Amino acid sequence: MIKLNSVTKVFNRGKANEVKAITNLNLTIAEQDYLVIVGSNGSGKSTLLNLIAGSVLPGTGEICIDSNPVTRLPDYQRSRWIARVFQNPLSGTAPDLSILDNFRLAALRTQPKGLTIGTRVAFKKQVQDKIALLNMGLENKLEQPMGTLSGGQRQALTLLMSVMDECKILLLDEPTAALDPRSAGLVMQTADDLIKQFKLTAILITHNLKDAHTYGNRLIQMIEGEIVQDFSAASKLNLTQNDLFSWFS
Incomplete structure (x- = not known):
């Protein structure tokens, strides 16, 4: 559970x-909640995510x-609980390192210093099996530099890397903003699948009306650093995309 007092x-x-980015904000996010946050630019969404992440x-x-x-x-001390996917596909990965080396770094993120995973056969097979779930054909290209991949491919792999260390909380900071519609759809579906599979608590910031309406079991609107609307899964279903559109203006 996440609690801000x-x-x-x-x-x-x-x-x-x-x-004044956040003003006297109180928020409780239950374990395995999937919270979607919407609001216009400057409403405090990213600051809220940064506060939870510790940045x-x-x-x-x-x-x-x-x-x-x-x-x-x-x-870095909250990383034992929290993984994060940023808006820019260039963030969160080492472009000059191979796909496999990026996964190795992700697996070591919260482990004790001195622990070595290396690229042993068992670990390589584990990475291949995870990547194969994306149906991108990248599971046999583990030596390819991460920086040579498309934005959608990098974001999808970043999502997979985020669960390598058994995190409990996944923060999604407009993860599809820089992607084409097809890649964006793949990334959001991958995120949804991983959240369900690993029973994660998740927070998504989005400006995409469809995603705000489709994903999550709770939806909040922020204005000037305050939460002004808070909808459960049941009440969220009654919202139209026109309702949501007005929240971004």
Whole structure:
């Protein structure tokens, strides 16, 4: 479970360009919830995700993950619980390394220092089996540099790498924004399958009306750093895409 109590985040406090990104926010996300967050640019969506991930620390308030206070823990210490897929397909992978080496790094992310996985046959087979689920034909191209793949291929592989270390929380920060429709559909379906298979708690930020309407069992709207709408799975079904469209404007 993720819990934020009275969390506030202000950037450039006391300066002419001060921005109140999050204001006294309270939010509880139950285990295995799939939360979708929508709102216009500047509504605080990404700041909220950054606060949960630990890449941004709050000014005031408390953040807990599985009842563990993590308010001042940086992102690398929260990585035992959290995996993240960014908007830019170039983020989250090492372009000059092979597909296999990228998966090796992902598998070592939360392991004790000194542990060696290497590229032994068993690990290679494990990676091949995971990649084969994508039906992209990449399972036999493990030595290909990650940077030579398309954006859709990289995002799909990033999703697979995110579950290599048995994380509990998956943060999806507009993961299809830079992709063509076909690749975007593949990435979202892959994410949905992995969330269900590994029983993850997931948070998706999206500007895609269809995805906001289709995915998740809970939907919230943010305006100026506050949650102004909160819909369960049942009430979400009554929303139309026209309803959602007005939330982005």
